[in-house]
Amino acid sequence: MITKDKYLRLLAKEYPTAAKTVTEIINLEAIMNLPKATEHFISDLHGEYDAVQHVLRNGSGNVKEKIREIFQGRLSTREMNQLATIVYYPEDKIDMIVDSLESEEEINEFYSLTLLRITELCAFTVSKYTRSKVRKAIPADYAYIIEELLFKDTIMTNKEDYYEKIIKTVISLDRATELIAAISHVIQRLVVDHLHVVGDIYDRGPFPDKIIDTFMDGHELDIQWGNHDVLWMGAASGSAACMANVIRISARYNNLEIIEDAYGISLRPLITFAEMVYKEDRYEPFMPKINSEDESKIFPEEIRQIAKMNQAISIIQFKLEGEIIKRHPEFDMADRMVLDFIDYETGTVNLDGKDYPMLCDYFPTVDPADPYRLTEEEILVVERLMTGFQNSERLQKHVQFLLSKGSMYLSYNDNLLFHGCVPLNPDGSFMELPIANVKYSGKALLDKYEEVLRRGYLNREATKHNIRSLDLIWYLWEGKASSLFGKDKMTTFERLYVADKETHVEKKNLYYEQRDNVELSYKILKEFGLDPKKGHIINGHTPVKEKIGENPLKADGKLIVIDGGFSKAYQNTTGLAGYTLLYNSFGMQLVSHQPFTSRQDAIENEKDIVSTRRIVDKELERKTVRQTDVGKKLTQQVIDLQQLLRAYKSGEIVEDLLSDK
Incomplete structure (x- = not known):
């Protein structure tokens, strides 16, 4: 001490x-x-790299707001939109504009005007930061020039020729595009000071790896893990059940490239096994979901192969999960021992006392007398796939980043951030889970989950001695007392094998029914040591169906749900493409976004994401750094x-x- x-x-x-x-x-x-710096909250990114990148580049509309503050009345709407697009995509937009200009004089005039405007915008953006913080955000190659332009002396007018000469020299040396891009980078970095990622970077969309690469090279941030993130973390830690789920979901959404191309993990063992063992073409329920724009890009034989892989890995998953459930009666998941409920002769399954015909009764690797036993071939497939996940340098690097920047929950500036829920019993009390003969609930349960996640990854090379931790990591994916799942069961089997949708129902935890209850929000904030009069609960996880009138602001604004559907898979249901939240010195604003068309459309046609802002809380007096956690x-x-x-x-x-x- x-x-x-x-x-x-x-x-x-x-x-x-x-x-x-x-x-x-x-x-x-x-x-x-x-003034208190701006915090930016985003959630449920689900691999939608282009849309996420755009929201980060425009600061949830913050860049355009600052442009309006400075240039309203001085520039036309078209000029302001063009300037915003230059900030978002400087090299691409400038190349397009310059190619459209006819003379050297026009090009030089464009560069000169753009440098003056973007420098003024940048100076306004960084005005609430110390010079030291701004210097750290400036790219090294242009640090001297940018500092001179940003912090120029407005009193000594005899230096105007000096600043003008800097700009003219940059243009004459053909470095104007690089300088504009460097200044744009500073604006993007500092229009938002701190980024909160409230879970689910992975699955469904194609490029979660690129999103993590962006985070590793970008904003100051923290991450509250989501259920899909934990699934990948479990797979990287050595959980075969988590790994099987990762592969199944990737196959289901026609997104196996994330495993093979992004992380260099060979799926050949699974492909070979599926073709060798699942000889009959009875795979209809396992067909991948393919976007209409991708249909012409994929061969029918490839679709068939993916479906067979999905079929094979799904059965492996059910077997692996059954063994975990048998090892842990405290998980209370006997109803998920689905392979026990199948009548293999009649092709029916008994669920909740009722027999249902199955869409597929083809189980070439299942022994009805011992349904959870993996065949020798399945054991070999699991071992070879597991080696691939554990030896993927890039995946391990990304998971280490998630662990270094992440947590199950975060208390920050009086707000409580977590991805899913705090599990509740039907009577409203905090749900308990016994772990190593000790019962945990509320904050203590989430603390224990985080401890187990970290321990599971640290001991990943000693899988046999790490089984208990790995089993609990899998439980976080679909256990009823998991704060990341929040339902009574996950009906993966039913959705694949049973047509009757009454079997697909997953009953949500009471937390989701009671989110409009102000008393519950107060109770949870107190449980985590926060002042309920000041704080908010900020969640992701459940898409807000604004299309049918659902409000993301719950409990008189005490609880805010910011998963509006970045994932394209949700947008038909939600009617929009995501919520983000901004919290600056003036208060808190919820921003809803319309679907992002494409990067090309944004650059060529200056199509920004249409965003609508709503005030959640407004500060009576502008908040300063002194009043924040950093100030403490x-x-x-x-x-x-x-x-x-x-x-x-x-x-x-x-x-x-x-x-x-």
């Missing part, structure tokens, strides 16, 4: 003189009086520095006056 004296002496190494200590105190006090940390640093200053003055600690020499 570090004593107060030892701590001050360590602090003295960083601030070795009274003068340096005073300077830092003044700096921190000044920072705390700046800075306040403590000031207190520590003041103690160090007193120690210097009293002679308790001697200044190192030679430190600058």
Whole structure:
């Protein structure tokens, strides 16, 4: 344990003189009086890279709002739209504009005007940050020029020729596009200060890997894991059941490229097995979902192959899950032992006491006397696939990033962020789950889930000794007490094998029925140590069906659901393409987005995502950094520095006056 004296002496190494200590105190006090920076909340991205990229580039409409604030009345709507598009996609848009201009004079005039306008926009965007923070966001190649233009002296008018010469020289050296792109990058980075990703980066859409790459090279952020993220994390940790689910979902959505191309994991063992064992063409229920625009790009034989792979991995999944359920009676999932309920002679399945005909009664690898036993061929397939997942360097790198930036929930600036729910019993009490003979519920349960997730990944090379953790990670995917699932069961088998949709119903946890209950929001905020009068609960996970009048603001605005459907698979149901949330010094705004057409449409036709804003909360007085979680940390640093200053003055600690020499 570090004593107060030892701590001050360590602090003295960083601030070795009274003068340096005073300077830092003044700096921190000044920072705390700046306006609170903008937080950006997004959720349920589901691999939709282009749409997510656009929302990040435009800051949920923040860039265009700032352009209007500065240039309304000075520029036409067309000019403002063009400037916004240049900020979003600088190289592509500029190339297109320059190609349309006829003379060198027109090109130079375009560059000159654009540099002046984008510099003014950037200066306005960064005005609430310290120069130190802005410098860190400026690309190194153009740091000197951008700093000179952003922080130019508006008093000394005799320097105007100096700034004009900088711009003219950049243009003459054919570097204007690169400079505009660099300034655009600064705007994109600082129009939003902190990004909150409230879960589900993975599955359904084609490029979750590219989204994670963007996050790794972009904003300051945190991630609250979603059920689909945890599924991939479990697969990377060594859970065969999680891995089987990952492959099945990827096959179902015709998205196996994410496994093979993005992560370099060979699916040949599964392809060979499916062709060798599932000889009969009885795979209709397992056909992949294919977008109409992709139908002409995929061969019928490829569709058949994917369907057979889906069929084979689904049976492997049910077997693996059955073994987990048998190992853990405390999971209370006996109703998911679906292979026990099949009458293999009549081709029917008994669910909740009723017999249903099955869409497919072809089970070449299932022994009715021991249905959960994997065949030797299935064991080999699982082992070879598992090796691929555990040895994928890129996947492991991405999961390590999710673990370093992520958590089950986050308390930040009085708000509570988690992906799904806090599981409730029918009487409204927090649902319990016994783990290693200890019962956990509420906040303690989510804390335990996070502990198990981290332990499961850290011990991934010792799978045999890691079974309990891996089983619990799988439980997070579809267990009734999982905060990431929030239903009584997952009816994957029924959706594949039974036509009657009454068997497909998954009853939601009481949490979802009671989200409009203000008392419940207060109860949950208190459970997590937050002031319910100040805070909000921010969730994703369940698409908001605005199309039929559902409101994302629940419980008088205390609970906000921001999954409006980035995933194209949801947009017919939701009627829109996602919600995001902005929280700045003036208050909190919910932004709803219309579907993103394409990157090409955005660049060529300046088609921005149409966004609608609603005020959730408005600050009576503009909020400063001092009133945030960052402000609390800075306040403590000031207190520590003041103690160090007193120690210097009293002679308790001697200044190192030679430190600058």
